[in-house]
Structures are given as structure tokens and as C-alpha cells.
Amino acid sequence: MRFTLHIWRQENARAKGHFETYEIDNISPDCSFLEMLDILNERLINDRIAHPVCFDNDCREGICGMCGLYINGRPHGNDDGITTCQLHMRKFHDGDDIWIEPWRAKAFPIIRDLVVDRSAFDKIIQAGGYISTTTGGVPDANSIPIPKHKADMAMDAASCIGCGACVAACKNASAMLFVGAKVSHLALLPQGKIEAADRVKRMVAKMDELGFGNCTNTYACEAECPKLIKRQNISRLNRQWIASLFGRDRNS
DSSP states (O other): OOEEEEEEEOSSSSSOOEEEEEEEOOOOTTSBHHHHHHHHHHHHHHTTOSOOOOOOOSOSSSSSOOOOOEETTEETOSSSSOOGGGOBGGGSOTTOEEEEEOOOOTTSOEEETTEEOOHHHHHHHHHHOSOOSOOOOHHHHHTSOOOHHHHHHHHHHHTOOOOOHHHHHSTTOBOHHHHHHHHHHHHTSHHHHTTHHHHHHHHHHHHHHTTOBOOOSSOHHHHHOTTOOOTHHHHHHHHHHHHHHTTOOOOO
16 A cells, blocks of 8 residues: 655754655555554665654553554544554555644643653642552452442543543643543542542642643544543533532542
């Protein structure tokens, strides 16, 4: 397969970025999108055409959330419920033009080319996305009765990998789906209820401080989430935050 790649190149956060165009051929349809970029970089290096394209990746198994790219106007590309590393070239047509950009958000400054600084998510977690109370050992924690529907909701929320697709998809660069998932998976469990009010206040305050926008209620975040995190977590986040202002327990 042959493709024309339009890739965002930017030296650093202060430099002015631009698109550069590269032609690439002899790409297998079974090749992953990141493998295709590896092949491009190998050719750029061997032929001394340009500096290799910088992009983030780690596990290449859809687990780590590192490989976020904006591809043809969609976070992670033209498929549902996948990360960029799980996108294969058979999802494109031979001869396609492919536009590749980094996440676009004030809170995710560009480091170089397609790599952005997503440490803002880490700062939100550090603000309150944890349990600091003593809950005993694993056998003690497992002995706490938890209704199955709540355990299922907590597990679904905990599947968030923090890739940032929700922020990239939102026209206001909101992190509400990410924060909602992290608040939900702790607040739904007995171990997390003790600090629930303080947790949500600290995490929301840090989210606002870092420059993330407000929820647009278009739910593009849910549509583009590779782990299919539900928008109900945003509703739960709002309920938790309002309840925390009045000192009420709201963990449903």
C-alpha cells in the first residue's frame, strides 16, 4: 500500500509548527500505524532526508495510553474503541492522504513533533486520585461486601488509561471524562468513600488550575475513548462535587 503522510513537525513548545509531506509505499495492510511510522523513520534516517518523526509509544498493546495521535481529524484514528497502536493500515485505502497531528490542548504543550506533555493528568491524580486510609491487607479488602453492579461500574471506570483522547476530542479541551472516571472508580467502593469529598474537591480544583476547559455536553469524549468510558462518570463527578460542598455523602 502507498500513502501520502502529512505530519505535524515542531521543534519545541515555543517554535512555530508546520505540516511536512512524505510519500511512503510498500506498506503491508497488516502493519500497525506505529509500525508504519517506524518504517518511515527508518527511511528518513537511512536516506538522510530529515530528522525522524518524534511520537510517543510504549506497550503497543492498548494498555499504557502513551500513543495518542490525532489522525484524519479523530483521536487515535478512524476506528472505535482502540488506541493508535491498535490501528492497522487496512483501515485506510491504498493511495490515501493521512493527516497526523499531536493532541491540541493548552494543558498538553507540545514537546516535539507529535509528542505532548501529559503530566497534567499525573498532577490531577497526585491531587487526590488515591486512597490513603488504612484498609488492611488484600484478604481484608476482599472480604468487604460490594454490590456487583457497583463493582462492575467501578471496574469499567478504572479501565481508563489516561491517554487524553477525551481532551483531544473536546472543543474546550475538557478533562471531565478522565477525572470523572478516576473519581468514580474510587468513590463507588467502600475503601474510597472515606476521602470522597476531599478527593473530588482537590481533583476538580487541580483540573481547573491546569487550564482544562469545561464540559461541552457534546459527549465527543465518550465517542472517542479507546476504553469506552461512559459519560455517566461525568454526571457522577458533578454529583460528587456538589455533594462535597454541602458535606453530603453521594457515592451512587
